[in-house]
Amino acid sequence: MKFEFENTVNERVNLPNAKGVELYLKREDKLHSFVSGNKYRKLKYNLLKAEKTSFKTLLTFGGAFSNHIAAVASAGNIIGFNTIGIIRGDELQNKIENNPTLSFAKENGMQFKFVSREVYRNKTSEIFLKSLEDEFGEFYLIPEGGTNALAVKGCEEILNKDDEAFDYICCSVGTGGTISGLINCSKPSQQVLGFPALKGDFLKEDISKFVTQTNWKLITDYHFGGYAKINEELVAFINRFKINQGVPLDPVYTGKTLFGIFDLIKNGYFPEGSKLLTIHTGGLQGIDGMNVVLKKKNLPVII
Numbered sequence: 001m002k003f004e005f006e007n008t009v010n011e012r013v014n015l016p017n018a019k020g021v022e023l024y025l026k027r028e029d030k031l032h033s034f035v036s037g038n039k040y041r042k043l044k045y046n047l048l049k050a051e052k053t054s055f056k057t058l059l060t061f062g063g064a065f066s067n068h069i070a071a072v073a074s075a076g077n078i079i080g081f082n083t084i085g086i087i088r089g090d091e092l093q094n095k096i097e098n099n100p101t102l103s104f105a106k107e108n109g110m111q112f113k114f115v116s117r118e119v120y121r122n123k124t125s126e127i128f129l130k131s132l133e134d135e136f137g138e139f140y141l142i143p144e145g146g147t148n149a150l151a152v153k154g155c156e157e158i159l160n161k162d163d164e165a166f167d168y169i170c171c172s173v174g175t176g177g178t179i180s181g182l183i184n185c186s187k188p189s190q191q192v193l194g195f196p197a198l199k200g201d202f203l204k205e206d207i208s209k210f211v212t213q214t215n216w217k218l219i220t221d222y223h224f225g226g227y228a229k230i231n232e233e234l235v236a237f238i239n240r241f242k243i244n245q246g247v248p249l250d251p252v253y254t255g256k257t258l259f260g261i262f263d264l265i266k267n268g269y270f271p272e273g274s275k276l277l278t279i280h281t282g283g284l285q286g287i288d289g290m291n292v293v294l295k296k297k298n299l300p301v302i303i
């Protein structure tokens with residue numbers, strides 16, 4: 001696995017109702033087919049450290065559709081680490097075959113431990129981590145969603161010199177690692193806008209711990225009811241975006257973010273002449289899993 005990245009390209013988005021605003025997408029989703037977008041950035045320095053300190057096993061946490069679980073499994077397979085995924089929801093144990101994310105991780109050699117939501121909530125407790133070490137032996141621990149100081153450092157490499165021309169840098173927010181890196185490498189004159197994919201007030205505090213500047217803001221109106229919650233309007237938007245722009249968006253993160261940005265542009269949030277750069281953070285492996293759910297409910301699927 002290469003840990004040096006070429007700059008990913010910025011592509012212009014055709015806006016239906018531009019209001020004097022220009023929007024570009026940084027195609028980080030094209031960094032790697034399986035370790036996609038921001039997950040590769042977040043893993044980079046963690047994997048280098050794990051290699052240097054001679055660990056053989058990576059252990060991390062995630063839910064049923066987690067892009068992070070898929071990324072860690074694939075990265076571990078490529079660079080020769082054992083991988084262990086602690087998965088939220090013990091009901092998933094017998095349903096791996098019906099879940100594209102877990103099937104993919106399994107094919108890449110990941111070993112699972114399924115735990116109840118209650119146990120999962122306490123996953124960072126000393127006692128639980130000790131029990132995992134008794135069960136699996138020594139491991140390099142990567143937190144849920146992959147966010148730690150080394151992950152933020154990796155995300156500080158997303159922007160480059162040319163990107164200084166943008167007035168706004170926008171991205172999806174899950175645990176806040178990606179936006180923290182973007183804030184730290186932005187110019188003070190730029191505004192960094194984060195679009196949380198879930199409800200919760202803790203994010204602002206979490207991000208504050210990692211960042212060195214104050215030129216940022218969370219736009220909390222576009223989570224669609226919570227993490228991995230979607231509706232027909234969002235699916236229609238994602239499908240229209242694919243047809244009109246030729247760019248796929250995922251339903252958990254980038255779909256909601258672009259929906260929000262289109263809505264803000266329409267409502268005149270950005271002054272005329274503003275140049276926006278949105279980071280396409282990847283996550284496309286999640287589409288198949290979401291389509292399984294949509295089909296079950298007889299709802300239109302993501303194309």
Ligand SMILES: *Cc1c(COP(=O)(O)O)cnc(C)c1O
Nearest residue numbers: 174175176177178253281282283
């Ligand atoms: C994980 C993920 C995010 C969220 O990144 P954080 O660093 O956890 O905020 C955003 N977009 C996609 C596609 C992701 O997979």
